Amino acid sequence: xxxxxxxxxxxxxxxxxxxxxxxxxxxxxxxxxxxxxxxxxxxxxxxxxxxxxxxxxxxxxxxxxxxxxxxxxxxxxxxxxxxxxxxxxxxxxxxxxxxxxxxxxxxxxxxxxxxxxxxxxxxxxxxxxxxxxxxxxxxxxxxxxxxxxxxxxxxxxxxxxxxxxxxxxxxxxxxxxxxxxxxxxxxxxxxxxxxxxxxxxxxxxxxxxxxxxxxxxxxxxxxxxxxxxxxxxxxxxxxxx
Amino acid sequence: xxxxxxxxxxxxxxxxxxxxxxxxxxxxxxxxxxxxxxxxxxxxxxxxxxxxxxxxxxxxxxxxxxxxxxxxxxxxxxxxxxxxxxxxxxxxxxxxxxxxxxxxxxxxxxxxxxxxxxxxxxxxxxxxxxxxxxxxxxxxxxxxxxxxxxxxxxxxxxxxxxxxxxxxxxxxxxxxxxxxxxxxxxxxxxxxxxxxxxxxxxxxxxxxxxxxxxxxxxxxxxxxxxxxxxxxxxxxxxxxxxxxxxxxxxxxxxxxxxxxxxxxxxxxxxxxxxxxxxxxxxxxxxxxxxxxxxxxxxxxxxxxxxxxxxxxxxxxxxxxxxxxxxxxxxxxxxxxxxxxxxx
Numbered sequence: 001x002x003x004x005x006x007x008x009x010x011x012x013x014x015x016x017x018x019x020x021x022x023x024x025x026x027x028x029x030x031x032x033x034x035x036x037x038x039x040x041x042x043x044x045x046x047x048x049x050x051x052x053x054x055x056x057x058x059x060x061x062x063x064x065x066x067x068x069x070x071x072x073x074x075x076x077x078x079x080x081x082x083x084x085x086x087x088x089x090x091x092x093x094x095x096x097x098x099x100x101x102x103x104x105x106x107x108x109x110x111x112x113x114x115x116x117x118x119x120x121x122x123x124x125x126x127x128x129x130x131x132x133x134x135x136x137x138x139x140x141x142x143x144x145x146x147x148x149x150x151x152x153x154x155x156x157x158x159x160x161x162x163x164x165x166x167x168x169x170x171x172x173x174x175x176x177x178x179x180x181x182x183x184x185x186x187x188x189x190x191x192x193x194x195x196x197x198x199x200x201x202x203x204x205x206x207x208x209x210x211x212x213x214x215x216x217x218x219x220x221x222x223x224x225x226x227x228x229x230x231x232x233x234x235x236x237x238x239x240x241x
Numbered sequence: 242x243x244x245x246x247x248x249x250x251x252x253x254x255x256x257x258x259x260x261x262x263x264x265x266x267x268x269x270x271x272x273x274x275x276x277x278x279x280x281x282x283x284x285x286x287x288x289x290x291x292x293x294x295x296x297x298x299x300x301x302x303x304x305x306x307x308x309x310x311x312x313x314x315x316x317x318x319x320x321x322x323x324x325x326x327x328x329x330x331x332x333x334x335x336x337x338x339x340x341x342x343x344x345x346x347x348x349x350x351x352x353x354x355x356x357x358x359x360x361x362x363x364x365x366x367x368x369x370x371x372x373x374x375x376x377x378x379x380x381x382x383x384x385x386x387x388x389x390x391x392x393x394x395x396x397x398x399x400x401x402x403x404x405x406x407x408x409x410x411x412x413x414x415x416x417x418x419x420x421x422x423x424x425x426x427x428x429x430x431x432x433x434x435x436x437x438x439x440x441x442x443x444x445x446x447x448x449x450x451x452x453x454x455x456x457x458x459x460x461x462x463x464x465x466x467x468x469x470x471x472x473x474x475x476x477x478x479x480x481x482x483x484x485x486x487x488x489x490x491x492x493x494x495x496x497x498x499x500x501x502x503x504x505x506x507x508x509x510x511x512x513x514x515x516x517x518x519x520x521x522x523x524x525x526x527x528x529x530x531x532x533x534x535x536x537x538x539x540x541x542x543x544x545x546x547x548x549x550x551x552x553x554x555x556x557x558x559x560x561x562x563x564x565x566x567x568x569x570x571x572x573x574x575x576x577x578x579x580x581x582x583x584x
Binding site: 052054073074075078079084086090091092093094095099102103104106107148 | 458467
């Protein structure tokens with residue numbers, strides 16, 4: 001197997017007096033979708049935010065393509081080719097969809113062919129291109145949030161719960177978009193609570209509990225073993241099938 | 242996975258009230274002018290007061306615009322903003338005194354050239370001072386509002402004392418350049434030439450600022466940064482640099498306002514910036530913290546109302562701006578054009 005695109009080794013992150021990450025170790029293989037799974041509050045979002053530099057790791061290494069990025073400022077990490085979709089979507093409500101996308105294309109003008117592809121994946125973005133992003137529905141905002149990360153080719157995509165709270169129709173749109181991204185060979189670290197989506201997209205999975213990785217392996221292995229799911233995550237994923 | 246139905250989102254058309262909502266604050270300006278027209282018996286007096294109010298409003302806008310941007314983008318309450326006004330005035334007026342041969346010449350071109358030199362020197366000086374102020378005083382207290390108030394007030398006192406050390410404690414009187422003294426008459430109304438110049442400069446500055454914020458990438462970064470700075474950084478932009486740039490620009494604008502206000506009053510003191518801060522706070526608050534458009538509208542409302550009320554009922558002029566603030570905050574507690582902030 002080729003070198004992983006991202007490797008976390010012994011990462012500890014504190015938020016105020018709370019020790020959230022307590023020695024996180026895992027790898028994200030190049031060109032694959034890695035699912036980051038676990039119950040609420042186990043440190044999945046903190047892991048993504050630590051990788052992105054929003055929160056500084058107290059200890060440990062975060063190696064992106066051979067370079068330790070722990071301690072680098074967020075803009076430097078982003079400019080190394082990391083696209084980030086936060087849990088709260090992070091869209092700029094006061095700006096138009098066009099302005100959101102222009103801002104996301106930080107290395108230059110938006111590539112027309114890529115934009116056309118994004119319009120085909122997320123048609124509402126073309127429909128409301130000149131409209132204020134704050135007026136979009138929740139699902140449309142999530143489309144914009146993901147499209148913003150996809151507007152330029154990235155080395156690694158960090159996507160935090162893209163289907164959270166969305167209607168089934170929009171979940172399907174999201175899954176389709178991520179599938180297309182995966183088919184292009186993108187490396188993705190995806191936090192996802194919807195196990196159907198996780199099983200359909202994931203190549204590998206990392207399960208966290210209490211700020212640590214408690215299991216890592218092939219997604220298929222986890223998906224096909226209900227008792228393993230029960231043991232790792234304390235609930236039956238069959239319910240989500 | 243079960244196949245989901247096609248997603249066909251629609252966006253409903255906003256109602257008339259919703260569409261007009263954002264423009265209501267703009268309509269307040271003609272509304273207040275109309276009030277003046279009805280209340281003031283003489284048309285020529287109304288015209289004179291209107292130009293005077295607009296000029297005053299434009300100068301307040303120039304001084305306040307930097308402060309509102311700094312608050313919106315950096316979440317910094319800079320009580321020391323007034324000191325940039327004072328420093329700008331002292332540097333600019335000193336240049337004008339040196340260039341007396343140009344200001345005393347009856348040539349509009351020479352007069353404007355002298356003012357331009359004074360403005361550039363004042364903006365450069367206050368820009369550098371703003372950079373130092375941000376690095377030394379503001380940077381250590383990002384995110385701590387109470388400390389910001391205390392240290393920026395402290396910074397204001399220190400710099401004011403430095404002004405007294407450098408220029409002395411006395412007021413400095415200055416005459417406006419020769420070609421800008423006096424007034425022109427139009428429809429029987431006397432309009433001071435300097436006030437017309439102030440209206441022109443303020444209007445141009447507003448257009449430039451609005452264009453920069455709406456049509457350039459740096460403007461996009463600033464507007465997005467006001468709403469969600471963390472996400473702007475996640476897109477690869479070094480917001481800290483933008484912070485510093487905005488602080489410098491805001492300080493330089495206050496310096497420009499200081500020169501203009503000094504020439505308007507024809508006297509400068511070390512405390513002039515501190516004295517005008519009350520009006521600036523009112524404008525920034527009623528405009529909507531962080532909103533340049535709101536600041537512009539608020540400044541014009543304050544300028545017009547103060548002039549009209551001072552003419553109609555001089556004693557009431559003292560409370561007219563506070564009354565305006567109370568009325569607007571009862572109508573829109575977040576200010577006329579509130580800035581969206583990420584939760």
